[in-house]
Amino acid sequence: MKPHLKPEDAVKLIPDGARLMIGGFMGVGSPHRLLEALAQSGKRNLTVIANDTARPGVDIGKLIRAGAVSKLIASHIGLNPETQKGMISGEIDVELVPQGTLVERIRAGGYGLGGVLTKTGLGTIAADGQQTVEIDGELWLLAKPLKADFALIAADQADYSGNLQYQLTSTNFNPIMALAGATVICEAREILPIGMIPPDVVKTPGVVVDYLIERAA
Amino acid sequence: MKPEEIIQRRVARELKPNSLVNLGIGLPTGVAKFIDEHDNILFESENGIVGLAAKPPEGMDDPDLTDAGGGTVSAIPGAATIDSAYSFGLIRGGHLDATVLGALEVDEEGLLANWVVPGKMVPGMGGAMDLVTGARRVIVAMNHTARGAPKIVPKCTLPLTSIRRISLIVTDLAVIEPTDEGLVLRERAPGVTVDQIVAATSAKLVIDGDVPEMDLGVAA
Numbered sequence: 489m490k491p492h493l494k495p496e497d498a499v500k501l502i503p504d505g506a507r508l509m510i511g512g513f514m515g516v517g518s519p520h521r522l523l524e525a526l527a528q529s530g531k532r533n534l535t536v537i538a539n540d541t542a543r544p545g546v547d548i549g550k551l552i553r554a555g556a557v558s559k560l561i562a563s564h565i566g567l568n569p570e571t572q573k574g575m576i577s578g579e580i581d582v583e584l585v586p587q588g589t590l591v592e593r594i595r596a597g598g599y600g601l602g603g604v605l606t607k608t609g610l611g612t613i614a615a616d617g618q619q620t621v622e623i624d625g626e627l628w629l630l631a632k633p634l635k636a637d638f639a640l641i642a643a644d645q646a647d648y649s650g651n652l653q654y655q656l657t658s659t660n661f662n663p664i665m666a667l668a669g670a671t672v673i674c675e676a677r678e679i680l681p682i683g684m685i686p687p688d689v690v691k692t693p694g695v696v697v698d699y700l701i702e703r704a705a
Numbered sequence: 706m707k708p709e710e711i712i713q714r715r716v717a718r719e720l721k722p723n724s725l726v727n728l729g730i731g732l733p734t735g736v737a738k739f740i741d742e743h744d745n746i747l748f749e750s751e752n753g754i755v756g757l758a759a760k761p762p763e764g765m766d767d768p769d770l771t772d773a774g775g776g777t778v779s780a781i782p783g784a785a786t787i788d789s790a791y792s793f794g795l796i797r798g799g800h801l802d803a804t805v806l807g808a809l810e811v812d813e814e815g816l817l818a819n820w821v822v823p824g825k826m827v828p829g830m831g832g833a834m835d836l837v838t839g840a841r842r843v844i845v846a847m848n849h850t851a852r853g854a855p856k857i858v859p860k861c862t863l864p865l866t867s868i869r870r871i872s873l874i875v876t877d878l879a880v881i882e883p884t885d886e887g888l889v890l891r892e893r894a895p896g897v898t899v900d901q902i903v904a905a906t907s908a909k910l911v912i913d914g915d916v917p918e919m920d921l922g923v924a925a
Contacts, residue, residue: 513752513789514775516768539789540829542775566828567775575827584827587751588793588835595790608797608838611868614830644769656780657753658769659788691788 490650492700495525498673502526502638507535509594509665511641514540514567515547517658519642519675522701523547527554535559537594537634539587539661541571561634563587586614589631591664596633598667603632639669643692646676647685650694659691666692675701708848708877711894714739714921715875716805716846720746724802727751727836730774733805733846749801751832753792756784773832796832797839804840806833808847810861813908815870815883817845818863830866837867849876855907857881857888878902880919887911892919
């Protein structure tokens with residue numbers, strides 16, 4: 489059986505200054521209780537790699553409001569004015585990355601690749617300071633891999649061994665991040681006995697999951 | 706007819722039967738209202754769904770079934786959900802037939818700026834750069850002007866979304882196609898004159914002979 493923790497105990501594993509990947513798309517498919525506990529824990533100087541920061545005070549937005557984040561790598565912050573304010577004032581160092589490039593950088597990190605080549609962003613300010621590669625006369629932009637100390641992900645169902653399945657659009661970045669975090673903590677909506685999730689339905693095998701968050705009391 | 710309905714109805718007629726289409730949040734989303742059901746057009750959203758449908762009634766929505774703005778939606782029978790890497794494989798890999806999105810500026814070369822106003826508005830590009838770079842057709846759907854100021858300009862002053870030329874511009878006044886020869890004025894909105902379009906556009910337009918009125922499928 490996978491080690492299982494209450495959210496408030498799971499966040500004790502995370503030190504100040506840690507580099508976190510957090511699943512979710514506008515909070516959909518984010519580990520809600522884990523983020524609440526993390527925001528309450530008073531952590532500082534976290535680096536967050538995520539698609540977005542949701543809305544003010546919601547999910548990843550809770551970490552922004554708590555002043556826990558000093559660096560953010562994301563594709564979109566338009567629906568969270570608090571993040572934009574932090575970016576403009578210099579409190580949060582924000583690196584904006586095209587969404588498809590962001591997920592490929594995370595995938596490259598988890599899959600053991602040295603990077604990926606993409607046309608996205610080529611010739612725009614999103615490519616400033618980045619390396620281009622010419623292959624057979626065609627120009628590509630090099631997107632470098634991303635890794636993290638922790639991946640905080642959400643799933644629809646987990647079994648006791650940490651096998652995960654996802655539901656509808658709450659899948660998003662979660663299965664990709666599950667390979668790119670050194671320690672993977674998953675908050676599932678439901679935890680089931682081993683064998684109840686058919687092998688073909690498991691999208692993230694339990695071998696890459698380190699901890700499960702216990703269900704709400 | 707409201708300006709946005711003119712745009713949405715005209716864009717709807719641009720979408721081909723059996724195609725896979727991404728609609729941006731806001732005005733482009735409304736294009737779906739004017740699609741002929743029999744055309745079997747599939748809508749997708751970059752957060753990971755192929756076969757997106759309109760929002761269900763209040764109380765029937767699922768918080769795990771959303772569009773790229775995070776709002777709840779529904780799905781058609783036969784829909785498929787995918788992770789973000791696969792989603793952008795569809796978009797970047799040439800599997801998406803068309804994307805419809807808004808613009809801050811489009812210029813004479815057919816280049817688009819739609820993701821940032823430096824120092825003022827920093828929403829981030831989200832999936833826009835991948836969509837404009839990867840979709841087979843890129844259709845810009847927007848009001849012709851913003852508070853009276855032209856949005857179709859000689860050269861974009863805002864940071865570009867892609868260095869790839871877009872396919873078509875549909876506004877409340879006109880349909881304009883970027884070509885090697887420049888921006889060709891293809892159609893006028895009902896009751897709008899060529900002179901009115903030229904006056905509302907700071908970019909040079911190529912006007913060749915009579916410019917027909919848009920066919921919206923209904924009386925305007």
